[in-house]
Amino acid sequence: MPRVSMTVNGRSVSGDVEGRTLLVQFLREHLHLTGTHVGCDTSQCGACVVHVDGESVKSCTILALQADGAEVTTIEGLAKNGELHPMQAAFREHHGLQCGFCTPGMVMSAVDLLKKNPNPEEDEIREWLEGNICRCTGYHNIVKAIQSAASSMKG
Amino acid sequence: MPDSGPDTGIGASVKRKEDFRFLTGQGRFTDDIDRPGQVHAYFVRSPHAHARIKGIDKAAAEQAPGVIAVFTGADMAADNVGSLPCGWVVTDRHGQPHKAPPHFPLARDKVLYVGDHVAVAIAETYAQAKEAGEQVAVDYEELPAIANPAKAAAEGAPQVHDEAPGNLCYDWVMGDEAQVDAAFAKAHHVTRLDLINNRLIPNAMEPRAAIGEYDGGTDNYTLYSTSQNPHLLKLILCAFVFGLNENKLRVIAPDVGGGFGSKIFCYAEETVCTWAAKKVRRPVKWTAERSESFSSDAHGRDHVTHAELAMDENGKFLGLKVETTANMGAYLSSFATAVPTYLYATLLAGQYTTPVIFANVKAVFTNTAPVDAYRGAGRPEATYVLERIVEVAAREMKIDPVELRRRNFIQPDQFPYQTPVALQYDIGDYDQSMDKALEMIDYKGFAERRKASEAKGKLRGIGISAYIEACGIAPSAVVGSLGAGVGLWESAQVRFNPTGSVTIFTGSHSHGQGHETTFSQLVADTLGVPIENVEIVHGDTGSVPMGMGTYGSRSLAVGGSAIAKACDKIIEKSRKIAAHLMEASVEDVEFDKGKFRVAGTDKEKSIAEIAFTAYVPHNYPADVEPGLDETAFYDPLNFTYPAGVHICEVEIDPATGITEVVDWVAVDDFGKVINPMVVEGQVHGGIAQGVGQAMLENCVYDMESGQLLTGSYMDYCMPRAGDLPSFRIGLTETPCTHNPLGVKGCGEAGAIAAPPAVINAITDALGILSMDMPATPEKVWRLANQHAQAAE
Numbered sequence: 001m002p003r004v005s006m007t008v009n010g011r012s013v014s015g016d017v018e019g020r021t022l023l024v025q026f027l028r029e030h031l032h033l034t035g036t037h038v039g040c041d042t043s044q045c046g047a048c049v050v051h052v053d054g055e056s057v058k059s060c061t062i063l064a065l066q067a068d069g070a071e072v073t074t075i076e077g078l079a080k081n082g083e084l085h086p087m088q089a090a091f092r093e094h095h096g097l098q099c100g101f102c103t104p105g106m107v108m109s110a111v112d113l114l115k116k117n118p119n120p121e122e123d124e125i126r127e128w129l130e131g132n133i134c135r136c137t138g139y140h141n142i143v144k145a146i147q148s149a150a151s152s153m154k155g
Numbered sequence: 156m157p158d159s160g161p162d163t164g165i166g167a168s169v170k171r172k173e174d175f176r177f178l179t180g181q182g183r184f185t186d187d188i189d190r191p192g193q194v195h196a197y198f199v200r201s202p203h204a205h206a207r208i209k210g211i212d213k214a215a216a217e218q219a220p221g222v223i224a225v226f227t228g229a230d231m232a233a234d235n236v237g238s239l240p241c242g243w244v245v246t247d248r249h250g251q252p253h254k255a256p257p258h259f260p261l262a263r264d265k266v267l268y269v270g271d272h273v274a275v276a277i278a279e280t281y282a283q284a285k286e287a288g289e290q291v292a293v294d295y296e297e298l299p300a301i302a303n304p305a306k307a308a309a310e311g312a313p314q315v316h317d318e319a320p321g322n323l324c325y326d327w328v329m330g331d332e333a334q335v336d337a338a339f340a341k342a343h344h345v346t347r348l349d350l351i352n353n354r355l356i357p358n359a360m361e362p363r364a365a366i367g368e369y370d371g372g373t374d375n376y377t378l379y380s381t382s383q384n385p386h387l388l389k390l391i392l393c394a395f396v397f398g399l400n401e402n403k404l405r406v407i408a409p410d411v412g413g414g415f416g417s418k419i420f421c422y423a424e425e426t427v428c429t430w431a432a433k434k435v436r437r438p439v440k441w442t443a444e445r446s447e448s449f450s451s452d453a454h455g456r457d458h459v460t461h462a463e464l465a466m467d468e469n470g471k472f473l474g475l476k477v478e479t480t481a482n483m484g485a486y487l488s489s490f491a492t493a494v495p496t497y498l499y500a501t502l503l504a505g506q507y508t509t510p511v512i513f514a515n516v517k518a519v520f521t522n523t524a525p526v527d528a529y530r531g532a533g534r535p536e537a538t539y540v541l542e543r544i545v546e547v548a549a550r551e552m553k554i555d556p557v558e559l560r561r562r563n564f565i566q567p568d569q570f571p572y573q574t575p576v577a578l579q580y581d582i583g584d585y586d587q588s589m590d591k592a593l594e595m596i597d598y599k600g601f602a603e604r605r606k607a608s609e610a611k612g613k614l615r616g617i618g619i620s621a622y623i624e625a626c627g628i629a630p631s632a633v634v635g636s637l638g639a640g641v642g643l644w645e646s647a648q649v650r651f652n653p654t655g656s657v658t659i660f661t662g663s664h665s666h667g668q669g670h671e672t673t674f675s676q677l678v679a680d681t682l683g684v685p686i687e688n689v690e691i692v693h694g695d696t697g698s699v700p701m702g703m704g705t706y707g708s709r710s711l712a713v714g715g716s717a718i719a720k721a722c723d724k725i726i727e728k729s730r731k732i733a734a735h736l737m738e739a740s741v742e743d744v745e746f747d748k749g750k751f752r753v754a755g756t757d758k759e760k761s762i763a764e765i766a767f768t769a770y771v772p773h774n775y776p777a778d779v780e781p782g783l784d785e786t787a788f789y790d791p792l793n794f795t796y797p798a799g800v801h802i803c804e805v806e807i808d809p810a811t812g813i814t815e816v817v818d819w820v821a822v823d824d825f826g827k828v829i830n831p832m833v834v835e836g837q838v839h840g841g842i843a844q845g846v847g848q849a850m851l852e853n854c855v856y857d858m859e860s861g862q863l864l865t866g867s868y869m870d871y872c873m874p875r876a877g878d879l880p881s882f883r884i885g886l887t888e889t890p891c892t893h894n895p896l897g898v899k900g901c902g903e904a905g906a907i908a909a910p911p912a913v914i915n916a917i918t919d920a921l922g923i924l925s926m927d928m929p930a931t932p933e934k935v936w937r938l939a940n941q942h943a944q945a946a947e
Contacts, residue, residue, distance in 0.1 A: 018282075034187035035180015037412075039360045040445040044868040047360060075180035088178040092170055095836050099667030100177025101361040101412025107178065122881070129876035133868070135360050135413050136667045138843030138905075139876040141836060 004068045008033065009077025017064045023057075024048045026064035027074060035075040035104045039133070046132030049105035049112075050074045056112035058105075058131070075104035078111070087111050087149045096145035098136035106132050110146045119150060163679055163686040168832035171672040172686075173665070182410045185364035185381050190438035193366065194223050196428055197284035198441070199274040199291045200450065201266035204300035204522035204861020205313060208264060208273065212292040216276055219290055221283030223435050226427070227274045228261035236260065236430055239421055240395045241487035242640040245325050245496050245518075253325040253518070256316035258486035258525075260396075260423040260430075266295070267315055267485035268522050269863050270450030272423045277435055281442075300522040300861035304482035305459045307519035315485060315520040322520045324483050324492065329500040329576055330513035338474030338511050342465035346548040352536045353928045354457035354482070354854040355847075356871055357529050359666075361412020362443035363452065367428035371436060375403050380425045382408040382694075383418045383664050384704020387641065389696050391421040391489065392429065404429070408694040411666035415844070416528035417452045418666065419706050420489040424451075449866045454854055455529020457482035458495065458536050464509075464544045470552050470559045472509040477540055481518045481526075488527035492518065497577075497637050498533030498628070498707075504574035505541040506585045506621050506798055507563040512575045522861040528706060530844055530906040531624075538622045542911035546619070547924050556915070557593065560621050561586060571892075578625055580796045581892040583824060585621065588887045592619075592800040592822040595885055604804070614807040614939065615817075616920025620912035623798040626708035626900025629791035644790035645709070646700040647717035649678070649725050651783035653770035655763030656688040662702010663714030664694050667840075668902060669833040670710060676829055677715055677896070681722040682762055683749020700786055708900025711829065712795045716894045720787035723895075728783065729765040735776040736760055736768060795891045795899035799823035801842070801908035805916040812936025814917055816846060816878075822885040823904050827897035834901045835884045841905020842882055847874040848906075849913035853929045872929075 005014035008031060015030045027033045027050070036059055039047035048059040051073040078085045087107050090096070097103040106129070113120060113128045120128065125146050126139065134142060163169050176182050213225040238257040245253045261272050274291050278284035299313040306312055307322040315322050339345060366379040376399070382388045385406040392406075393399045411418060428439045443452075459480045465473040481495035500514035531538075545563075549556035564585040565572050572580045593599075601617050608615035628634060631642035648660040659678055663670055671691045679686040692698060702714070726746050733751035734741040737758045745752050752759040768775065769783040804818040821838055828834050851872040855864040865871040890897030910928060917930045921938050 020282075028187075032189075033180065034184075035182070037184070037361070038186070039362065039412075040868055042445065042867045042869055045360060045445070075178075079179050084175075084178065091178055092174040095171065095832050097174060097177055098669070098836060098840065099360065099413040100173070100182050100410065101184065101359075103177050104180050123877070126876040126879075133360065133873050133875065135358055135415070135844070135873070136840045137836060138839035138841075138874075138882065139879055140839040140882050143876065143881065 002065060004064050006067050006070050006072055008072045009074060019065065021064045022060055023062045023064050023067050024059035027059060033074050033076050037101055037104060039101065044131065044133065046109060047102050047105040049108040049132065051108060051112065056109050075108060078107065085111065086153050090145040090149035090152065094141045094145040094148055096137065096142040102132060102134045106134060106142060113146065114150055114153060118154060163676060165676060165680045165829050167676065167830065169672055169676055169686065169830055171669050172675060173669065173671045184361055184410045184412055185366065185379050186442040188366060188379055188409065190366055190368055193438040193440050194277050194279055194435060195281040195284045196431065196439050196441040197276045197281065197288040198272050198424060199276065199288045201269060201271040201273055203266060203295055203297050204269050204302065205298040206266050206295040207298060208262060208266065209294040209296050211274060213274065215292065216287040216290040219283065219287035221279040222287045223277045225274060225276045225287065225291060226261065226431060228259055228263040231259065231261050231430065232263060234430065235398065237396045237398065239423065239426065240391060241492055242489050243493040244638040245327055245492040246638060247325040248328045253492050254319035254323065255487055256318040260426040268524050269861060270524060271485065275427050275431065277431060277439055302521055302523050302856040302861040303858045304457060304480050304519050304521055307521050308517060315522060319520055324518040324520055327496050327516045328514065331511065332513045334511045335474045335476050335513040339465045342473055343468040344466050344552060346464045346544055346551055348462050348544045348547055348925060350460045350462065350540060350543060351927045352456045352458035352460065352539055353848060355455040355529055355852050356449055356854045357415045357417035357452055357455055358448065358873060359413030359415055359417055362445055362448045363418065363422065363424065364442040365425035365428040366438055366440045367432035368438040369432040369436065376429055376432065377405045377407065378425060378429045379407050379409065381411050381418050382406065383411065383414040383666060383706055385664065385694055385696050386662060386701050387704050388421055392426060396426055405697040408664055414666045415530040416455065416532055416706060420453050420527055446866055449871065450863055451524055453488045453525045453527035454484065455526065456536060457526050460540055462540050462544050464548050466548060466552065470554045470562055472507055472563050475503060475509050475512045477503060477514045479516045481516055482523065483518050483520055484523045484525035485520060486525050488525035491525060491527040494528050494533040499537050501576045501578050502534050502537035502623065502625060503541060503576050505538065506565060506623050508565055510575060523856050530841065531903040532707065534624050534903065535907045535910060538620065538907045539911050542620045542622065543914060546915045550924060556619055557589065557598065561589065579793065581793060582889045583796060583798050584887065584889050585798060588798065588800045588822040588824055589621065591885050591887060592802050592820050595820040595822065595883055596802045596818060608806050614809055614920040615804065616916040617802065617804050618912040618914065618916025618919060620801045620908045620915065622908040623796055624900065624904055624907050625794040625796060627712040627791055627795050628707050628709065629713065629794060631790050641703065642790065643703060644788050645714040645717045646702040646786065646788050647714065647721045648700050648786040649718065649721040651725065651766035653767055655684065655766050657682065657684055658690045658692060659718060660692045660699040661714050661718060662699060662704065663710040664705040668705065668710060668837065669830065673711060673830045673833055674715065674718060677718055678722060681719060682725065684762065708902040711898050712891065712894055712900055713789060713791055715896055715898060717787050717789035719895045720789050721785045724785035724787060725783060728779065728785065729762055731776055731779050732765050732768055733760045736774065792893040795826065795894065797823060797825050797899040797901060797904055799904065799908065801912045803912045803916050805920055807917065807920050807935055807939060809939040812932035812939060814850060814930060814935055816880050819880055819882045821882060821905065821908065822887060823901065824887040824889055825901045826888060826891040826899040828886060837901045838884055838905045839882055841903060842909045843874050843879055844906045845909020846879060846913055849910040849928050850930050851878060
């Protein structure tokens with residue numbers, strides 16, 4: 001089996017994987033980072049979004065081998081020193097999560113949105129979230145949370 | 156009830172205790188759990204909607220790499236594993252019980268829907284199990300299939316079960332048909348409407364999963380499962396399926412990623428994983444791929460209905476007649492039979508004084524996945540019938556739809572109100588929520604807004620839905636008389652720890668509802684302890700007293716009431732201990748905000764001090780047991796009846812058929828509210844699912860072959876953020892009269908209210924009376940342009 005090495009949440013990791021092993025499988029099954037979730041098998045729900053070299057990526061759409069040598073950040077790596085990232089804090093403040101299953105992908109995706117567009121309009125937020133499905137919140141409070149994070153991250 | 160203020164007490168939007176773990180990736184969902192030595196299961200499923208199994212050759216699969224075992228229905232039969240039962244027996248119009256054909260976890264002779272379970276391959280890895288499963292050779296003799304519920308009972312239709320001639324599960328009635336006919340004979344006008352309540356696939360974001368484990372040393376099983384009601388699952392598996400003593404199975408439902416009804420039921424997969432764990436003597440894990448969720452989670456809705464509403468010349472409702480065919484799918488899921496009967500016909504009075512109602516429901520089997528409760532369960536279907544026909548009646552009678560509703564509203568002084576369909580509403584004020592909703596949406600200004608839309612080339616419509624819901628199905632004696640196989644109470648255990656913190660064990664189960672926060676608020680407020688000192692434990696039959704779980708918007712009204720009752724027991728016992736310590740008589744000891752005081756003195760003891768004394772009883776009353784740990788069971792006296800008005804406005808682009816929901820006002824009466832933030836979140840999510848049903852979601856089977864055509868997110872349109880507006884929520888409050896908290900359910904309201912609001916708005920915009928859900932752009936475009944097409 002080929003060997004893959006990458007940096008995940010600042011830690012160098014490596015493992016022997018099958019060619020077909022997806023990045024999300026490597027994260028969940030090899031590294032036991034189970035915060036990244038699998039909610040579908042057609043790359044649409046977005047529960048598995050992580051950052052690969054700073055870009056949000058559905059970790060079910062790429063092979064672990066494709067992330068060889070990359071810097072990967074998962075939901076477990078977002079909070080620093082026990083302090084929630086402003087996006088995580090905003091989701092909590094605005095009740096942007098209910099069952100919590102889509103939440104890791106939602107948060108990681110939203111962080112990338114603000115990187116690309118620090119001051120998004122409501123419709124831009126809603127459009128960005130096209131690739132993240134939430135069944136609980138009706139998105140209302142997710143949108144509010146992202147708006148709030150945008151203003152707090154500017155400040 | 157003491158109120159410790161706006162910070163963490165009842166009525167405060169306390170931020171959720173559960174959020175930190177979910178936001179930091181430390182939630183613990185079933186698929187996140189790995190057990191030592193675990194192996195993986197893959198289910199071989201039927202590719203046919205209806206076929207006889209002539210033979211299964213598993214030799215190649217058994218030789219595949221990593222395979223531990225391959226099992227079929229014959230192996231389970233050899234172990235006397237029983238059929239998955241339906242827990243509610245509906246008695247038909249002739250006094251006969253519904254037809255209940257067997258539902259074996261792995262099919263024995265025939266497969267009855269695409270996705271039906273044929274065999275399980277168990278291997279060291281999931282990939283190996285799947286590869287082995289694909290080598291199981293099943294020799295099928297294909298049979299003609301029936302997928303269309305409207306045609307299932309027709310002569311010559313393929314028969315799903317020998318036990319159910321004509322595919323009829325039951326032919327059930329409620330109400331007095333002769334009285335309704337008499338009312339219709341006097342009518343000034345009768346509005347008639349044909350409706351389809353489209354079939355939905357629940358799609359909780361966490362796919363179902365199970366890990367079965369067997370301990371040979373103790374002969375005990377453990378099942379980790381994505382269940383909304385672990386105790387019920389244990390009861391069904393032990394008492395009905397395995398014939399196992401209940402002390403031998405522990406069911407753990409850890410963090411569960413949404414349910415919406417679909418995780419109430421006892422499914423084949425968890426049954427097989429539990430059974431197989433003993434066969435292979437290793438933990439057996441299965442996690443659904445989303446495709447499996449589509450094909451084999453219990454689906455929702457799927458009604459075909461004809462309704463007639465009789466009115467006098469003033470639009471006063473004289474009678475309602477409803478005929479519905481309800482699709483049960485291929486097998487009866489755990490509570491399938493109750494959904495289109497006691498959770499449907501009983502809601503047909505809605506908010507109105509309709510004096511006589513007759514409903515006839517025919518439940519049919521088809522070669523499709525089982526259908527059972529999905530968010531609202533019967534009540535959205537009833538509300539859709541009622542709020543659509545009332546709207547059409549208003550248009551036919553040329554009466555403003557608000558005015559027509561008002562003329563028929565049950566008035567506040569009529570409560571308690573006995574409807575003609577069994578329920579007795581305890582309290583409500585329907586004009587109040589209508590007034591507030593109209594004000595919030597600016598109903599008077601609609602004509603102007605419509606003009607403004609027209610100026611942009613858009614069609615604008617407004618849609619009203621005045622719904623009622625019956626939540627917290629109860630009381631046990633009544634549901635028992637109607638056929639329920641279970642009681643519908645809830646349990647709570649309130650345990651003070653020796654140094655003053657509190658652990659609450661609840662039979663309710665949270666899978667997004669925020670119980671850890673709301674229940675903690677309730678306890679903190681009632682016992683006067685800091686909220687951070689309260690811990691909520693749920694979802695483990697090994698630690699929580701027998702409870703009934705979470706569905707039907709019951710957790711606060713029933714589970715919360717049980718907690719309140721247990722807290723009362725704690726206070727009463729503590730009062731005796733406090734009286735002893737303060738050398739006062741029990742009657743003179745008052746309790747407020749966590750302190751026991753002797754009336755008229757400055758003597759006081761905190762409840763934490765009492766708890767310590769109870770566990771270190773050195774100076775202690777002789778007639779009181781040590782410890783401070785009380786259990787209560789609460790059986791409600793009635794359902795709770797939340798009600799409200801939702802109004803939405805849509806704008807349609809006639810050139811594309813695209814409908815945009817441009818405004819949404821929801822005014823709901825949930826009685827007392829403990830955490831408004833959580834309640835509003837429940838409403839948002841419910842509306843989103845209702846809008847999904849009305850505009851986007853539709854489960855489609857090929858009517859000839861029975862193949863599922865909407866088996867992935869590519870084909871089944873889930874509501875995305877861009878499909879929905881922000882919602883404006885208002886609350887009114889008539890406290891429930893019969894539970895100690897004055898609360899009603901809030902979890903399903905949005906899903907119940909929303910579909911007719913949307914369709915009323917779209918048909919209003921299009922100037923038509925009716926259309927079927929989902930109102931896709933194609934359908935809307937055709938309707939918007941039908942005059943132009945007809946002219947061509």
